[in-house]
Amino acid sequence: MERILKISFGIFLMYSVTISMAFDEELIQKGELRKACSKRGNAAPPPQRVNTTMRLIALRELMSSEVRLFTHPVDAYLITSSDEHQSVEVADYDKRREYISGFSGSYGDAIVTMDKAILWTDGRYHLQADEQIDCNWLLMREGHKNIPTRSQWLKSQFPKGARLGANPQIISEYMWRKLTHELAEAKIELVALNVSLIDEIWPKNERPAKLNKDAFVWDIKYAGKNFTTKIKEVRELVKKAGADAMVVTSLDEIAWLLNIRGRDIPLSPFLRSYLIFDMDDAFLYVNWKQLEKNDVFRYLHAKFEFKHNDTVQIRNYTEIWTDLRIKSQLYQKILIPSHCVYSEGASHAIYEHIFADKRLPHQSPIIYLKSVKNPVEIEGMKIAHIKDGAAMCKFFAYIEAQMANGKIFSEMAMASILDDFRYQQLQSLGNSFTTIIGFAANSAKPHYIPTRNTNANVYNNGTVVIESGAQYYEGTTSVTRTIHYGEPDSLMKDAYTRVLIGQMAFAGLTFPNNMKMADSDVLVRKSLWEVGLDYLHETGHGIGTFLGVKESPIAIQYDLEVATKQTFKSGQFFTVEPGYYREGYFGVRLQNVYQVIDKPWLQHTSGHKYIGFKTLTLVPYQQKMFAFEQLSTQQRKWLNRYNEEIRQEVGAELKRHNSMEGFYWMMENTKYIPENGAAIISTRFTLISALVLSLKFL
Incomplete structure (x- = not known):
């Protein structure tokens, strides 16, 4: 009888769990599954949660005011994460979506109606968004099944039609057309408002100032090609596309094309500007005071008495809007950048100012030109990653030594120390993005950034995910390592090793140059998939040379449509960053930067060339996180070769600067791994282990 009762209770428990999971799935699809937002309890809200009640009231008052809108009221208002240039990362001044919602992640869109507020974001930010947005908001977790799109949700809310307002300067034409098409049947009109509603309700004394720092020239010894040559190449491609002029709106494209850099976007070396060029003239729209120093005027030939076709004429930043109307009359066709992977293309406002x-909507040819680095840029990226490896080793050595003496660091303190080590490197402009350091439960949030409300102390009983990067004159870096200052448990080791195996499988890949990017993702995720695990973010993305840390056209994700069409090109650089995250417990992520290289000694029978990858990131893995029995002889050999390269390249850099603490730490953490000690696991044991692990990781 006792045995029957135990079985019955087990069945009841399984049934209850199934019902609960189904109920949670329904709430997720509605956006209603929210932490500490239950109407039946009084759970304490997360400390980082932002109260947006008054902001939403102010916004809704504006939405209903014909006087302040200069048009009829709108039923809903769309707020994107973009600035006027559709940047991936925006200045604090332009974080309108963050202001209205409280969510600080880099990706997400918000829609506010008269009685609802809803946020969409992807798997990198599900946990973070849930803790930051208050209970006024619904949360749509993209990546889960049956999550409605923005259009689908709007159509469900307004079956008889509505007016959806938006700021046309911060929405790409690509998104505008897509929404217009999807909403047309439901008679929901997308309305371009002449007033930016978030700007109207954002108090000036609370809003960060707009940055206007001096621009500077990126020297030819780093760029490898002067701007006049680049403009000539782009002009030829514009002409080939069927246009006689082009408007450039993306800040990273202008920075690359003109070899000038700025600091208007924190952590990205960009100058806020627009550019129009035809076959003879080029016009840069910028705050001209930012060009007065550092010989930028002279470099751009802007002060020449006689104009040449390599002269860049300087115009005031806001004159772009009148000049587009005037200049577009002079041309047969003007190429306007369209959507390309992470590049949204020009805004709806730019399109509307051209007849x-x-x-001629067209993907910007600059995207593809700058993604393939020239020999000088390639060498620069290698130098930057050696410098970066040295900075990371010095950081790890310092923290480990201090913790051994009993010192306790918070996440924010560790981030600040790492930033300092990076900034101390020669030709460093500091970080390429905000340093991510998450301990224990915080490490399970893929893009968690510590704040004063969430800042946890780092102890020896959990994993620490550390993701950071730098902007060196030679190149841009990004690296992630996961460490443990105590003894990791078996689940942590298993997850870490599976993530590492995926990264090693990718690094060793040789393939014909017609293979699609999406296909490579299978190798990275395979070891996790074998036990039913995965991660809800892309595996990798392109990276610039002293430019953006995330750039088009490379996107690595097996189910991403664009990745099923794109191929790798020799000379491109990109990240690979697999991970695993168990909410409330621990997280693991490892990230390296790779270079695409030719393998000319191989020839495919179909005539295609073979290419492969070279690992640029040179930072040791933590060996005590390895589940050694899972590593094959070949994988151990790869790790030994990788560690030998770190010793040679980073070791020389550390000794050159007399950083012996970092050198000794590096030598200890790149010690030889026995290559013939891989355990042979039986098929039966493997199946049982996989089943147990998958149950434990639920």
Whole structure:
């Protein structure tokens, strides 16, 4: 009888769990599954949660005011994460979506109606968004099944039609057209408002100032090609596309094309500007005071008495809007950048300021030119990653030594120390993005950034995910390592090793140059998939050379449509960053930067060339996180070769600067791994282990 009762209770428990999971799935699809937002309890809200009640009231008052809108009221208002240039990362001044919602992640869109507020974001930010947005908001967790799109949700809310307002300067034409098409049947009109509603309700004394720092020239010894040559190449491609002029709106494209850099976007070396060029002239729209120092005027030939076709004429930043109307009359066709992977293309406002019959929507040729680095840029990226490896080793050595003496660091303190080590490197402009350091439960949030409300102390009983990067004159870096200052448990080791195996499998890949990017992702995730694990973010993305840390056209994700069409090109650089995250417990992520290289000694029978990858990131893995029995002889050999390269390249850099603490730490953490000690696991044991692990990781 006792045995029957135990079985019955087990069945009841399994049934209850199934019902609960189904109920949670329904709430997720509605956006209603929210932490500490239950109407039946009084759970304490997360400390980082932002109260947006008054902000939403102010916004809704504006939405209903014909006087302040200069048009009829709107039923809903869309707020994107973009600035006027559709940047991936934006200045604090432009974080409108963060202001209205409280969510600080880099990706996400918000829609506010008269009685609802809803946020969409992807798997990197599900946990973070849930803790930051208050209970006024619904949360749509993209990546889960049956999550409605923005259009689908709007159509469900307004079956008889509505007016959806938006700021046309911060929405790409790509998104505008897509929404217009999807909402047309439901008679929901997308309305371009002449007033930015978030700007109206954001108090000036609370809003960060707009940055206007001096621009500077990126020297030819780093760029490898002067701007006049680049403009000539782009002009030829614009002409080939069927246009006689082009408007450039993306800040990283202008920075690359003109070899000038700025600091208007924190952590990205960009100058806020627009550019229009035709076959003879080029016009840069910028705050001209930012060009007065550092010989930028002279470099751009802007002060020449006689104009040449390599002269860049300087215009005031806001004159772009009048000049587009005037200049578009002079051309047969003007190329306007369209959507390309992470590059949203030009805004709807840019499109609307060019006569319809003169528009030629086209992916920017600059994206593909700058993604393939020239020999000088390639060498620079290698130098940057050696410097970065040295900075990371010095940081790890310092923290480990201090903790051994009993010192306790918070996440924010560790981030600050790492930033200092990076900034101390020669030709460093500091970080390429905000340093991510998450301990224990915080490490399970893929893009968690510590704040004063969440800042945890780091102890020896959990994993620490550390993701950071730098902007060196030679190149841009990004690296992630997961460490443990105590003894990791078997689940942590298993997850870490599976993530590492995926990264090693990718690094050793040789393939024909017609293979699609999406296909490579299978190798990275395979070891996790074998036990039913995965991560809800992309595996990798392109990275610039003293430019953006995330750039088009490379996107690595097996189910991403664009990745099923794109191929790798020799000379490109990108990240690979697999991970695993168990909410409330621990997280693991490892990230390296790779270079695409030719393998000319191989020839495919179909005539295609073979290419492969070279690992640029040179930072040791933590060996005590390895589940050694899972590593094959070949994988151990790869790790030994990798560690030998770190010793040679980073070791020389550390000794050159007399950083002996970092050198000794590096030598200890790149010690030889026995290559013939891989355990042979039986098929039966493997199946049982996989089943147990998958149950434990639920």
